[in-house]
Amino acid sequence: MQLDVGDGQVDAAWVNSPLYRGFEQILLGKIPDDALVYAPRVCGICSVSQSVAAAFALGDAYRAETPPNGVLALDLIHAAENLIDHLTHFYLFFMPDFARPEYTAQPWHADIHARFRAIEGSAAPEFLQARTAFMHLMGLLAGKWPHSLAIQPGGCTRAVSARERLHLGNIVGAFRRFLEQRVFAAPLDEIVALDGRDALLHWQAAQAGQPGDLARFLALGEALELHTLGRAADRFMSFGAYREADGAPLFARGVWRDGGLDSLDVDGIAEDVSHSWMAGDTAPPRTARTLPDPGREGAYTWCKAPRLHGEAVEVGALARQLVDGHPLIRDLVAATGGNVLTRVVARLLESARILLAMQRWTDALIPGEPFHNPAAPLADAEGIGLTEAARGSLGHWVRIEGGRIRNYQIVSPTTWNFSPRDAAGQPGALEQALTGTPVDSPRHPRKIAVQHVVRSFDPCMVCTAH
Amino acid sequence: MNLLWLQSGGCGGCTMSLLCADTPDLLTRLDASGIDLIWHPSLSEAGMDEALRLFEDIRSGHLRLDALCVEGSLLRGPHGTGRFHMLAGTGQPMIEWVRELAAVARYCVAVGSCAAFGGVTAGGSNPTDACGLQYDGRYPGGLLGKDYRSGAGLPAINVAGCPTHPDWVLDTLHLLARGELGADDLDDLARPRMYTDLLAHHGCPRNEFYEYKASAIEPSDLGCLMEHLGCMGTQAQADCNVRTWNGEGSCTRGGYACINCTAPEFEEPGHAFLRTPTVAGIPLGLPTDMPKAWFIALSSLAKAATPQRIKENARADHVVARPGRKPDRK
Numbered sequence: 001m002q003l004d005v006g007d008g009q010v011d012a013a014w015v016n017s018p019l020y021r022g023f024e025q026i027l028l029g030k031i032p033d034d035a036l037v038y039a040p041r042v043c044g045i046c047s048v049s050q051s052v053a054a055a056f057a058l059g060d061a062y063r064a065e066t067p068p069n070g071v072l073a074l075d076l077i078h079a080a081e082n083l084i085d086h087l088t089h090f091y092l093f094f095m096p097d098f099a100r101p102e103y104t105a106q107p108w109h110a111d112i113h114a115r116f117r118a119i120e121g122s123a124a125p126e127f128l129q130a131r132t133a134f135m136h137l138m139g140l141l142a143g144k145w146p147h148s149l150a151i152q153p154g155g156c157t158r159a160v161s162a163r164e165r166l167h168l169g170n171i172v173g174a175f176r177r178f179l180e181q182r183v184f185a186a187p188l189d190e191i192v193a194l195d196g197r198d199a200l201l202h203w204q205a206a207q208a209g210q211p212g213d214l215a216r217f218l219a220l221g222e223a224l225e226l227h228t229l230g231r232a233a234d235r236f237m238s239f240g241a242y243r244e245a246d247g248a249p250l251f252a253r254g255v256w257r258d259g260g261l262d263s264l265d266v267d268g269i270a271e272d273v274s275h276s277w278m279a280g281d282t283a284p285p286r287t288a289r290t291l292p293d294p295g296r297e298g299a300y301t302w303c304k305a306p307r308l309h310g311e312a313v314e315v316g317a318l319a320r321q322l323v324d325g326h327p328l329i330r331d332l333v334a335a336t337g338g339n340v341l342t343r344v345v346a347r348l349l350e351s352a353r354i355l356l357a358m359q360r361w362t363d364a365l366i367p368g369e370p371f372h373n374p375a376a377p378l379a380d381a382e383g384i385g386l387t388e389a390a391r392g393s394l395g396h397w398v399r400i401e402g403g404r405i406r407n408y409q410i411v412s413p414t415t416w417n418f419s420p421r422d423a424a425g426q427p428g429a430l431e432q433a434l435t436g437t438p439v440d441s442p443r444h445p446r447k448i449a450v451q452h453v454v455r456s457f458d459p460c461m462v463c464t465a466h
Numbered sequence: 467m468n469l470l471w472l473q474s475g476g477c478g479g480c481t482m483s484l485l486c487a488d489t490p491d492l493l494t495r496l497d498a499s500g501i502d503l504i505w506h507p508s509l510s511e512a513g514m515d516e517a518l519r520l521f522e523d524i525r526s527g528h529l530r531l532d533a534l535c536v537e538g539s540l541l542r543g544p545h546g547t548g549r550f551h552m553l554a555g556t557g558q559p560m561i562e563w564v565r566e567l568a569a570v571a572r573y574c575v576a577v578g579s580c581a582a583f584g585g586v587t588a589g590g591s592n593p594t595d596a597c598g599l600q601y602d603g604r605y606p607g608g609l610l611g612k613d614y615r616s617g618a619g620l621p622a623i624n625v626a627g628c629p630t631h632p633d634w635v636l637d638t639l640h641l642l643a644r645g646e647l648g649a650d651d652l653d654d655l656a657r658p659r660m661y662t663d664l665l666a667h668h669g670c671p672r673n674e675f676y677e678y679k680a681s682a683i684e685p686s687d688l689g690c691l692m693e694h695l696g697c698m699g700t701q702a703q704a705d706c707n708v709r710t711w712n713g714e715g716s717c718t719r720g721g722y723a724c725i726n727c728t729a730p731e732f733e734e735p736g737h738a739f740l741r742t743p744t745v746a747g748i749p750l751g752l753p754t755d756m757p758k759a760w761f762i763a764l765s766s767l768a769k770a771a772t773p774q775r776i777k778e779n780a781r782a783d784h785v786v787a788r789p790g791r792k793p794d795r796k
């Protein structure tokens with residue numbers, strides 16, 4: 001990350017991604033189904049999301065049909081990853097920053113330090129134990145996590161028996177208790193029913209005695225004015241997530257710009273490489289290539305710059321909840337825009353919504369009915385797989401010729417959020433969000449605010465350039 | 467035991483797997499092993515500035531480095547510069563940091579198949595010239611060279627797997643901390659024998675189907691995955707089906723083939739991962755320690771003797787024929 005600092009704040013930022021592995025090159029010439037082995041390894045944090053995108057892309061190419069159980073099992077596996085990802089981010093990556101010595105003088109520091117200090121705070125072991133127990137769902141439905149092969153075009157490889165369905169229900173129920181006792185200290189229904197900023201403030205005030213971690217965060221957010229940090233262009237995109245039985249997504253697809261909702265035109269996506277160490281010109285992922293060019297003039301990152309109709313957009317839980325129209329998030333963004341506070345609130349709210357959906361899906365499984373419909377591979381075909389990883393929109397584009405992968409392009413969430421400038425000089429979402437961030441104010445000493453802004457996107461370095 | 471963890475050119479999945487450590491959890495086990503995690507890029511509060519000071523202290527001998535864990539493959543490209551992966555905030559390629567720190571570490575541990583052998587990052591045309599710490603695929607060498615020995619006189623220890631199992635890592639570290647892991651405890655690829663003396667096939671719930679070569683044809687069938695769906699469990703050295711993953715899981719329990727991810731070059735099997743290559747209908751890659759002719763003779767005998775129950779269940783996604791019942795007359 002390179003920052004231009006003037007007058008106590010960031011004037012301009014250049015976000016650099018220092019790792020390139022070349023998955024799109026590795027996949028060339030492979031047997032299409034083998035993408036299901038390679039794709040999850042793009043990212044160990046969102047490996048299921050990568051599997052889902054790959055399976056959707058191949059399923060689209062082969063016109064696969066998935067039976068209802070397969071849809072539900074896939075939703076459960078995927079939701080489990082996204083949910084645990086949100087909380088891993090909150091407990092292990094985001095909150096420990098507030099326990100740092102920079103904040104020792106703050107009145108809230110002792111409490112936050114005791115609870116969220118990395119590894120040693122009281123939250124880390126509690127969360128890790130709840131997390132491990134919850135991930136047994138992955139053992140059961142996906143064989144293992146990360147890097148499962150259970151998700152296939154046409155469904156899932158692991159059928160669930162009646163006994164196992166009960167067991168799944170218990171696993172999900174146990175994690176609900178963790179959410180209700182520790183994260184929220186409130187019933188989930190109460191959280192998802194919050195319909196605006198006032199409702200949230202009331203709720204927070206009523207938490208006074210034994211606050212949950214959300215209330216702790218909100219109090220901290222007030223003290224540090226986190227709603228003033230990290231605002232980008234307030235343009236958001238979601239590919240939509242989780243297929244319900246009627247085919248509609250649980251979280252809607254769309255674009256939020258200028259304070260209103262638009263439909264998403266997938267063909268409007270193109271990747272600009274003017275400031276990336278990549279060869280070539282701006283191209284849509286259907287035809288784009290990924291070829292490193294370490295000597296490219298003016299380049300400063302391995303990350304490409306995806307744009308939607310030429311515009312930089314932000315992706316993630318905030319984008320999803322906004323596009324889906326959750327009243328709390330719509331109201332918060334109307335008041336203060338996308339920022340560090342709203343990104344974190346959206347992530348926790350979404351966690352509550354996901355868990356409730358998981359309970360519904362578990363109940364809807366029908367043991368004895370099929371989980372997978374085999375799809376016949378085609379020698380020449382094209383497919384697109386769009387889904388949402390925890391940290392935002394993820395798309396795989398595949399072209400198959402003569403039974404081999406002729407082209408494979410991956411556009412992952414952090415690529416959108418961490419994209420560099422494009423040919424028009426337009427910065428990516430994080431670059432925009434960093435502009436104006438205080439670097440050494442009494443409230444945010446020693447560049448720590450920069451860290452909060454970066455982390456609020458829940459970045460994933462391996463996704464970025466893959 | 468001071469432990470420093472670096473993430474090189476992998477996917478971070480080995481760390482994510484580590485967080486799934488079960489009964490007891492990760493933190494309890496680090497504590498019980500007497501391991502002090504002095505820095506981990508995603509688990510530590512300390513940022514890059516503090517990490518750099520630590521590296522300096524290690525380099526200058528002010529801080530003892532007992533164990534260096536490296537996750538992810540070592541990216542030598544482009545053209546040997548290592549520029550495909552610079553350690554953020556240092557302006558120095560990761561491979562240089564790894565060389566320097568490995569030189570002073572008492573033990574050097576490759577976490578996962580990327581760090582051990584190159585792994586998926588070295589797949590296809592290997593665009594980044596990726597390799598493992600002390601292996602380049604199946605060939606000794608890699609980043610550190612085949613003669614490398616850590617301070618304690620051991621080669622880089624290859625806790626291979628993609629991802630690697632949290633127990634494999636934690637048990638290895640625990641043994642190292644106790645001084646109980648020596649050269650004899652490593653196999654011929656420097657993997658801890660504690661998990662590679664078994665096969666993924668051991669303890670697989672499909673063993674009964676294997677006995678009769680009652681095979682799954684489609685994913686989600688219950689039968690053995692070896693004949694048609696690419697399972698390498700009879701060759702893959704790992705205790706996946708005895709130890710299990712995330713509670714009661716494993717690849718074959720999850721309904722898909724073992725792809726032998728603890729082996730070098732698993733990423734390039736030379737055939738589709740999920741289809742068994744055959745010659746004249748006979749699967750290639752039979753168990754390595756059994757004469758082929760015997761295997762074929764036994765299989766055809768077993769197939770002829772397959773009970774109806776096993777035949778039917780092999781092709782279904784749940785038990786359709788119950789045990790203990792006489793076969794229905796057809």
Ligand code: SF4
Nearest residue numbers: 476479578579580628
């Ligand atoms: S070995 Fe597998 S899981 Fe581990 S870093 Fe490499 S690709 Fe990721």
Ligand code: SF4
Nearest residue numbers: 667670691692697699
């Ligand atoms: S599925 Fe694989 S591991 Fe299981 S019995 Fe068959 S060959 Fe062995």
